[in-house]
Amino acid sequence: MPRIRHQRGVAILEFALVAPFLLMMVFITTEFGRAFYAYNTLAKSVRDASRYLSVYLPETHITEASNLIVYGSIQAGAQPQLVNLTAANVAAPVWGTAGAAPVINVVTVRVTGYQFPLLTASVFGLQFSGITFPDITATMRSPQI
Numbered sequence: 001m002p003r004i005r006h007q008r009g010v011a012i013l014e015f016a017l018v019a020p021f022l023l024m025m026v027f028i029t030t031e032f033g034r035a036f037y038a039y040n041t042l043a044k045s046v047r048d049a050s051r052y053l054s055v056y057l058p059e060t061h062i063t064e065a066s067n068l069i070v071y072g073s074i075q076a077g078a079q080p081q082l083v084n085l086t087a088a089n090v091a092a093p094v095w096g097t098a099g100a101a102p103v104i105n106v107v108t109v110r111v112t113g114y115q116f117p118l119l120t121a122s123v124f125g126l127q128f129s130g131i132t133f134p135d136i137t138a139t140m141r142s143p144q145i
Contacts, residue, residue: 027120031120038082041081042085042111042114042133042136043136043138045081046109046110047138048068048069049065049066049068049090049093050107050109050138050140052065052068053109053140053142054141054142055143056143057143058107058142065093065109066087069085069111070085070086070089070090082116083117089113089114090109090110091111091112093109095142105142106140106141107139108137108138109137109138110135110137111136115130115131116133118130
């Protein structure tokens with residue numbers, strides 16, 4: 001019986017030592033999931049805008065394509081799809097050619113410099129900045145000029 005008496009409180013002490021690491025893992029997993037979701041949303045929006053421009057003549061419907069990326073609709077909305085996403089992140093579409101027999105016309109849409117904000121910017125006294133996504137680009141075939 002004396003052994004049990006000496007073991008009292010050990011479990012709570014072990015939990016107190018491990019809990020900060022477990023909480024940090026939960027925060028990291030949550031932020032990774034949110035960042036993955038935001039990247040996927042942005043990639044799909046860029047692809048949709050490229051597809052939208054691919055059916056119109058070059059140098060037309062640029063504002064609508066930008067709205068499609070930022071707001072998810074060709075009309076400007078009150079709130080963007082993602083926090084910190086603005087029309088300034090959307091580069092001007094580029095029309096060009098690709099291939100060499102036959103040569104095809106293409107349109108490229110790009111989002112640059114998107115800063116993903118972290119919910120847990122400060123954990124256990126450590127400061128974390130947001131994640132800057134790399135450029136997200138989509139190219140689609142466009143109509144003949």
